[in-house]
Amino acid sequence: MSRTGITELEIMLAVARRGTFKGAASELEMSPSAVTNAVAALEKRLGVRLFNRTTRSVALTDAGRRFTQKIAPALEMIRSASEEVSSEPNDPAGILRLNVPPESCSLWYESVLIPFLQRYPRIRVDICSQRERVDIVAEGFDAGIRLAEDIPADMIAVKLTPDLRMIVVAAPDYLDRVQAPIEPEQLSEHATLCMRMSDGSLYRWELTDQQQSYKLQGEPRFAASDLASIHKAAVAGLGIACLSEQHIAADVQEGRLVRLLPDWHVNLGALCLYYPGHRLVPPALNALTAFVRNLR
Known part of the structure; x- marks a missing residue:
C-alpha cells in the first residue's frame, strides 16, 4: 500500500510493533512528531488511551492490546489485497514482515533469504528478531520462523532447514x-x-x-x-x-x-516458516513459500 494512504490505524500498529514512536516513524518513513500526533488523534477520537508512554518506551494498554487484535487482521487483508492488485504473477511486489528468533538467522539467510531477494527485486523484507514467541497475526507480521515444535497447531508450516x-x-x-x-x-x-x-x-x-x-x-x-x-x-x-x-x-x-x-x-527438529492459513496470503509470502519448497 502506498505510504500516502497510511491511516492512523496502520500507524498505531507500527508503534505497537516497534515499541517506540521513533521506530515506527523510521519504518513508515514519517517524522516522529507526525506519528505521535496521529496516535494522539486516534486516542482522542476513540476516547481511550492505547499506549502507556515513558521516556524510553511505549507499551500497549489492555485496551490497546484488544484493539490491535481486532484491527490487525482486517488491515492485513486490505494491505494484501492492494499488493495483489499491484503485483504481476511472475513479478510479485510488496513488503514481507517476518518475526524470527535472533540465533536462527545464519541458518537461512544465505541459503534462502538472499537468493530470494535477488530473484524478486520488487519484494522488500522487514525482519523483527525476537526470542519470545508472539502472536504473529496480532503483532502485524506476515509470517514467523520457529522450530517446528514451537509453532501453533493452526498455522501452516514450511520447512526451511533439515x-x-x-x-x-x-x-x-x-x-x-x-x-x-x-x-x-x-x-x-x-x-x-x-x-x-x-x-x-x-x-x-x-x-x-x-x-x-x-x-x-x-x-x-x-x-x-x-x-x-x-x-x-x-x-x-x-x-x-x-x-x-x-x-x-x-x-x-x-x-x-x-x-x-x-x-x-x-x-x-527443523526450522520452519509459518503463517496463518485462514486469511488471504499476500503475493510476497506466496512467492517465498514457493521459493522455499522449490529449494528441496
Whole structure:
C-alpha cells in the first residue's frame, strides 16, 4: 500500500510493533512528531488511551492490546489485497514482515533469504528478531520462523532447514585442565555454560543417544540469555557448552572446540516458516513459500 494512504490505524500498529514512536516513524518513513500526533488523534477520537508512554518506551494498554487484535487482521487483508492488485504473477511486489528468533538467522539467510531477494527485486523484507514467541497475526507480521515444535497447531508450516541438533563441546584449553566426561552423568562435575531463557529459567540440556536420555543437573558456572556469549565463553575455555552443531561447525573443524560425548546430542527438529492459513496470503509470502519448497 502506498505510504500516502497510511491511516492512523496502520500507524498505531507500527508503534505497537516497534515499541517506540521513533521506530515506527523510521519504518513508515514519517517524522516522529507526525506519528505521535496521529496516535494522539486516534486516542482522542476513540476516547481511550492505547499506549502507556515513558521516556524510553511505549507499551500497549489492555485496551490497546484488544484493539490491535481486532484491527490487525482486517488491515492485513486490505494491505494484501492492494499488493495483489499491484503485483504481476511472475513479478510479485510488496513488503514481507517476518518475526524470527535472533540465533536462527545464519541458518537461512544465505541459503534462502538472499537468493530470494535477488530473484524478486520488487519484494522488500522487514525482519523483527525476537526470542519470545508472539502472536504473529496480532503483532502485524506476515509470517514467523520457529522450530517446528514451537509453532501453533493452526498455522501452516514450511520447512526451511533439515533437522537441527545441539552438541556438547569444550575448548582444548579447558580439557587440558580436567578429565573429559565420558558419560552424561559426569557433566555435573564440570563447569557448564548454559542458556538463560526469556522467562528467567535455565535451559538444562536434554541429551539423547536415541536409546536413553539425560537432563543436565547442577548449577552452571556461567549463564547468559544470548548464545553468542556462551559461544565466546566456551572458546575461551571457561567450561563445557551445548551449542548448535551448524553454528560451531567451523570451530570444531579448526580445533577451537572439541566435541564431547559424541553419541549424545539435543534434538531440535527443523526450522520452519509459518503463517496463518485462514486469511488471504499476500503475493510476497506466496512467492517465498514457493521459493522455499522449490529449494528441496
